[in-house]
Amino acid sequence: MNFIKFFSINILLLMILSTAVTAQDISQIMFINELDRKETATYGDALRLLKFQLGIISDSDLDSYLFKGYHYDSELTKGRASMMVARYLYLKQSLMYNIFKTERYAYRACVAEKFFSTDGSESDLMSGSELIELFSRVNEFKSGRYL
Numbered sequence: 001m002n003f004i005k006f007f008s009i010n011i012l013l014l015m016i017l018s019t020a021v022t023a024q025d026i027s028q029i030m031f032i033n034e035l036d037r038k039e040t041a042t043y044g045d046a047l048r049l050l051k052f053q054l055g056i057i058s059d060s061d062l063d064s065y066l067f068k069g070y071h072y073d074s075e076l077t078k079g080r081a082s083m084m085v086a087r088y089l090y091l092k093q094s095l096m097y098n099i100f101k102t103e104r105y106a107y108r109a110c111v112a113e114k115f116f117s118t119d120g121s122e123s124d125l126m127s128g129s130e131l132i133e134l135f136s137r138v139n140e141f142k143s144g145r146y147l
Helices: 002-036 043-054 059-065 078-089 095-100 103-112 128-143
Strands: none
């Protein structure tokens, strides 16, 4: 009898815990699905993906990735995304980026690391699918599997 009680309590706890984990994963999946359909991503979308990447729970931990003049609802350009990626990955190969820390040179550093193709500029707007692809490349780069 004790075994059945013990077993049923453990099953109940397992079900409760799995629902909480699944709910979080579903919200992330829903966000990615909505982002994939967006014509133009926002800076807030990029911060949310970075938050997933870093495993950050609170928004206050993202303060080091926020830049002056950027707002959550502002349109995301390749330059803004490049600034975020260059800061996250500590890209040091570009001398001009290390001196000036501007969107232009952050974009050039990201082009050199093959995060972006050579056609385009730092002022090009990014779609949601491009943003997902960028963070996929960042994840591969971070794990050492990037070519």
